[in-house]
Amino acid sequence: MPQTPHVERHFTASEVVRDIVIGMSDGLTVPFALAAGLSGAVASTRIIVTAGLAEIAAGSIAMGLGGYLAARSDAEYYDSERAREQREVQTVPEVEADEVRQIFQAYGLSAAESRPVVQALRQRPTAWIDFMMRFELGLEQPDPRRALSSALTIAGAYITGGFIPLAPYMVSAHAATALPFSVVMTLAALAVFGFIKGRFTGTRPVRSALQTVLVGGLAAGAAFGLARLVS
Amino acid sequence: MPQTPHVERHFTASEVVRDIVIGMSDGLTVPFALAAGLSGAVASTRIIVTAGLAEIAAGSIAMGLGGYLAARSDAEYYDSERAREQREVQTVPEVEADEVRQIFQAYGLSAAESRPVVQALRQRPTAWIDFMMRFELGLEQPDPRRALSSALTIAGAYITGGFIPLAPYMVSAHAATALPFSVVMTLAALAVFGFIKGRFTGTRPVRSALQTVLVGGLAAGAAFGLARLVS
Numbered sequence: 001m002p003q004t005p006h007v008e009r010h011f012t013a014s015e016v017v018r019d020i021v022i023g024m025s026d027g028l029t030v031p032f033a034l035a036a037g038l039s040g041a042v043a044s045t046r047i048i049v050t051a052g053l054a055e056i057a058a059g060s061i062a063m064g065l066g067g068y069l070a071a072r073s074d075a076e077y078y079d080s081e082r083a084r085e086q087r088e089v090q091t092v093p094e095v096e097a098d099e100v101r102q103i104f105q106a107y108g109l110s111a112a113e114s115r116p117v118v119q120a121l122r123q124r125p126t127a128w129i130d131f132m133m134r135f136e137l138g139l140e141q142p143d144p145r146r147a148l149s150s151a152l153t154i155a156g157a158y159i160t161g162g163f164i165p166l167a168p169y170m171v172s173a174h175a176a177t178a179l180p181f182s183v184v185m186t187l188a189a190l191a192v193f194g195f196i197k198g199r200f201t202g203t204r205p206v207r208s209a210l211q212t213v214l215v216g217g218l219a220a221g222a223a224f225g226l227a228r229l230v231s
Numbered sequence: 232m233p234q235t236p237h238v239e240r241h242f243t244a245s246e247v248v249r250d251i252v253i254g255m256s257d258g259l260t261v262p263f264a265l266a267a268g269l270s271g272a273v274a275s276t277r278i279i280v281t282a283g284l285a286e287i288a289a290g291s292i293a294m295g296l297g298g299y300l301a302a303r304s305d306a307e308y309y310d311s312e313r314a315r316e317q318r319e320v321q322t323v324p325e326v327e328a329d330e331v332r333q334i335f336q337a338y339g340l341s342a343a344e345s346r347p348v349v350q351a352l353r354q355r356p357t358a359w360i361d362f363m364m365r366f367e368l369g370l371e372q373p374d375p376r377r378a379l380s381s382a383l384t385i386a387g388a389y390i391t392g393g394f395i396p397l398a399p400y401m402v403s404a405h406a407a408t409a410l411p412f413s414v415v416m417t418l419a420a421l422a423v424f425g426f427i428k429g430r431f432t433g434t435r436p437v438r439s440a441l442q443t444v445l446v447g448g449l450a451a452g453a454a455f456g457l458a459r460l461v462s
């Protein structure tokens with residue numbers, strides 16, 4: 001069971017953009033909601049900035065390092081599954097040939113119609129293994145070299161996003177003063193980010209912008225209400 | 232560009248387990264690190280519990296609602312791509328037939344060897360579209376009904392995980408007293424969780440346990456150090 005998001009073959013966005021989207025979505029939302037929540041419970045911004053920075057450190061490490069390790073595990077999972085397919089192609093070729101027929105049968109093809117493909121694959125063991133990885137197991141070869149740069153991009157985007165809601169609390173000493181600036185700045189940033197994200201992900205940009213603002217606003221509102229309730 | 236994690240066809244774990252893994256990984260890690268970080272800066276547990284609850288609210292909403300909306304967008308992306316394939320199969324069947332040939336060419340098959348499959352698909356337009364979705368675009372039909380239950384499972388796992396590191400701070404009034412209990416309880420929970428996760432994801436359980444403990448410990452250590460530095 002791969003733990004990392006599936007990367008599409010037909011790209012509308014580069015992998016770097018995808019990593020920035022993943023990191024910045026949470027980086028803009030969670031530190032924002034935490035700071036807004038604490039504004040409902042404490043007056044001094046010192047503690048809010050401390051909590052915000054601690055959250056940014058924790059969140060970026062959890063997403064970056066966690067993602068890196070998951071990507072490494074996925075690469076190893078791919079390798080072990082590939083080794084298994086290789087064994088099966090060598091030791092039980094009849095079973096594997098039948099699996100190829102079943103793949104095509106799912107699309108209404110008879111054994112006669114898929115026979116030339118089965119026979120062609122049997123003559124090319126390496127291609128056959130690649131074919132089974134993709135068409136039977138639905139697995140694509142992960143690029144182990146990308147795991148590190150991907151982790152750093154996600155963590156960097158999380159940190160960048162997290163500093164936007166925190167900035168007003170760094171400038172002002174009073175939470176009540178900083179909160180409205182943080183809310184306006186972050187919701188604006190979420191709207192711009194959501195709009196751009198929509199262009200890359202194929203969602204209508206205005207709708208994507210409304211969605212990111214909704215998630216951020218709800219998270220911040222819930223955190224604010226909960227913090228006020230318990231403090 | 233789908234925004235949600237890719238779901239494998241060959242399951243070693245059910246989709247519910249996968250959602251629990253996603254939610255609990257972050258739920259155990261980030262509130263733990265935040266509470267540990269704040270313990271380096273404030274003495275009273277009241278503010279740490281408030282911050283922790285605000286974080287749990289924010290994180291579970293960001294992951295749950297964010298994931299729900301992303302899954303909805305993915306489902307619409309699939310539908311729009313499917314409509315495009317349908318148009319192409321109807322209006323430019325020669326181009327699509329050539330794309331099928333190219334798919335097989337990547338596995339070393341000649342045009343003659345893939346011809347029976349191409350011809351069979353041309354006689355079954357719906358199967359042909361399904362074939363292109365999966366084998367050309369690498370897209371699998373998302374289940375829109377699963378989006379909501381998946382979001383609730385992820386959010387629930389995040390909340391459940393988040394209460395483990397927070398519990399000692401709820402019981403004790405002093406951060407210095409609660410911190411060691413929180414560290415021991417959470418690292419133990421991360422180890423158990425990582426071990427079980429390893430069994431489901433195909434990573435060696437002991438190694439998976441060490442990794443989740445490492446991520447949680449590093450995140451907490453970084454948050455603690457940073458909070459101490461700025462406070």
